[in-house]
Amino acid sequence: xxxxxxxxxxxxxxxxxxxxxxxxxxxxxxxxxxxxxxxxxxxxxxxxxxxxxxxxxxxxxxxxxxxxxxxxxxxxxxxxxxxxxxxxxxxxxxxxxxxxxxxxxxxxxxxxxx
Amino acid sequence: xxxxxxxxxxxxxxxxxxxxxxxxxxxxxxxxxxxxxxxxxxxxxxxxxxxxxxxxxxxxxxxxxxxxxxxxxxxxxxxxxxxxxxxxxxxxxxxxxxxxxxxxxxxxxx
Numbered sequence: 001x002x003x004x005x006x007x008x009x010x011x012x013x014x015x016x017x018x019x020x021x022x023x024x025x026x027x028x029x030x031x032x033x034x035x036x037x038x039x040x041x042x043x044x045x046x047x048x049x050x051x052x053x054x055x056x057x058x059x060x061x062x063x064x065x066x067x068x069x070x071x072x073x074x075x076x077x078x079x080x081x082x083x084x085x086x087x088x089x090x091x092x093x094x095x096x097x098x099x100x101x102x103x104x105x106x107x108x109x110x111x112x113x114x
Numbered sequence: 115x116x117x118x119x120x121x122x123x124x125x126x127x128x129x130x131x132x133x134x135x136x137x138x139x140x141x142x143x144x145x146x147x148x149x150x151x152x153x154x155x156x157x158x159x160x161x162x163x164x165x166x167x168x169x170x171x172x173x174x175x176x177x178x179x180x181x182x183x184x185x186x187x188x189x190x191x192x193x194x195x196x197x198x199x200x201x202x203x204x205x206x207x208x209x210x211x212x213x214x215x216x217x218x219x220x221x222x223x224x
Contacts, residue, residue, distance in 0.1 A: 004156075033211070042216035043157075043202070058211075090156050099145040099164055099206060105156025 002026050006091050006106035013081040013113050021076040021109050023091030029104070031094040032074040033058070034066065036087040037108075043090065049074055050097070081113045118205055118215035126221040130192055135218040137203030138185045144206045146186050148177055151200040151217075193222045 007022045025032065033048035045058030049068040063085060065077040074093075078085060088110050092103040119138045127133055137146070145164045149157035161170050163179035163186065170177045174197075176189040190197055200219050204212040 035214075040216060043214040045211065048211065092156070097206075097211060100162050102147050102149075102159035102162055103157075103204075103212065105158070107155050 004091055004093055004104050004106035006089075006109050008109060009107070010110050011112070013078070013111065015081060015083060015113060017081050019078050019081065021078075021089055021091075021111075023074045023076065023106060024072050025074075025091075025093040025104070026072065027093065027095070027104065028071060029093035029095050030071070031097055032068065033092050033103075034064070034074070034076045035090045035092060036060065037090060038087050046076065046089075078111075081111075083113045085111065086113045087111060118203055118213055120201075120203055120215040120218050122218060123216070124219050124221075126223060127193060128223050129194060132189065132191050133193055133220070134187055134189045135201055135220070136185065136187050137205075137215055139205060141184065141207055143179075143183045143186075144208055146179060146183075146203060146205045147212065148186070148188055149202040149204060151202060152198075157200075157202055190220075193220075195222045195224050198222050 004025045034046040035043040047066040049055045091106045094103045095101045121136050147162045148160045151157040161177045166183045167181045168179040174191045178187045200217045202217045203215045
């Protein structure tokens with residue numbers, strides 16, 4: 001099992017550029033989510049999806065878009081990159097939001113906006 | 115937004131020593147999980163606790179859920195360099211999504 005696969009691993013963008021961070025899972029998980037991790041701030045939820053065709057905003061959604069056309073894929077789009085979006089981004093999935101199920105995380109994308 | 119506080123924020127100890135880290139909230143958790151994150155990787159689930167007073171063991175790691183389900187602790191016996199990492203607690207309040215703490219960064223010195 002590949003689990004959760006994120007690409008790219010590293011990316012440098014110029015202010016104002018757009019890009020898509022890819023996330024794919026092969027575990028038939030219904031729930032998928034995107035987090036950003038910054039020093040001293042912990043993991044903050046950007047967007048999430050409880051199934052194909054269903055997405056919702058998390059704690060810090062501004063500047064990001066998502067879509068979920070299939071169960072397997074959940075891409076994160078940066079519309080116009082800003083230095084404040086420099087961070088490490090993690091995609092996570094779970095079989096469900098039931099109490100006993102944990103999240104499986106990808107290995108992250110380190111994004112630098114200059 | 116529910117808050118989880120983890121303490122200490124940083125901990126550096128010698129190999130072979132014991133340690134305990136804590137996760138606290140002012141609200142009642144419906145369940146709580148512990149994750150470990152190594153540099154350059156995503157967090158990995160260690161354990162889930164659901165029942166107040168529950169204790170789970172994973173080799174040298176002992177996890178305890180408070181009786182009132184507002185706190186949890188992780189105790190490591192005879193720490194080894196492989197235990198080095200960022201330990202994150204994550205709690206569910208009701209049927210909400212997981213809320214993560216800011217973590218305890220643990221360094222074990224050989």
